[in-house]
């Protein structure tokens with residue numbers, strides 16, 4: 001049996017991503033839970049920002065941003081960045097975050113976040129009181145001690161320990177345990193039912 005919650009902006013879990021904006025000299029940072037991959041070739045992600053965010057102002061000014069995945073232990077700093085505006089505070093200084101240079105954009109990446117994505121704005125879309133920003137991914141960084149080799153397959157999620165967020169419920173979680181590999185676990189059902197197609201397809 002189920003109960004209805006009505007139409008709500010609720011989806012979980014999602015990353016509690018720290019979006020950095022601005023420049024090395026004057027960087028800003030804010031948590032953004034409304035983030036997702038939108039295309040692969042070239043790789044594109046999108047974030048959605050309320051029109052009033054200072055972060056949006058800076059992204060529009062510099063046409064660049066970075067997405068930084070914090071470790072679970074940084075949830076207090078992440079939350080602080082979400083209840084404080086860069087219009088009034090230097091959140092990098094308040095949280096003792098270190099702004100370091102990426103490769104492709106002038107907006108910094110965050111040293112204390114083990115996984116970082118550099119983006120250049122390619123498009124924006126008005127969604128009522130939010131603006132969805134589409135960013136082409138120009139470079140991705142991961143801490144060397146969280147990866148075995150140079151392939152994404154070598155990323156050790158347990159070591160990255162990414163902070164997870166549940167919208168609407170408004171709770172921070174850590175990731176839990178690995179269950180299996182994608183494009184592989186489903187083979188167990190395929191092996192049982194066979195790979196033949198349904199009639200007429």
Ligand SMILES: Cc1cc2nc3c(=O)[nH]c(=O)nc-3n(C[C@H](O)[C@H](O)[C@H](O)COP(=O)(O)O)c2cc1C
Nearest residue numbers: 030031032033034049050053054055082084085086
């Ligand atoms: C966990 C968390 C996730 C958030 N996700 C978003 C989001 O996806 N989009 C958004 O516009 N604001 C989001 N916010 C709110 C902004 O982070 C918050 O308003 C922040 O203070 C904006 O900072 P700024 O004024 O320096 O841009 C979130 C806040 C928290 C705590």
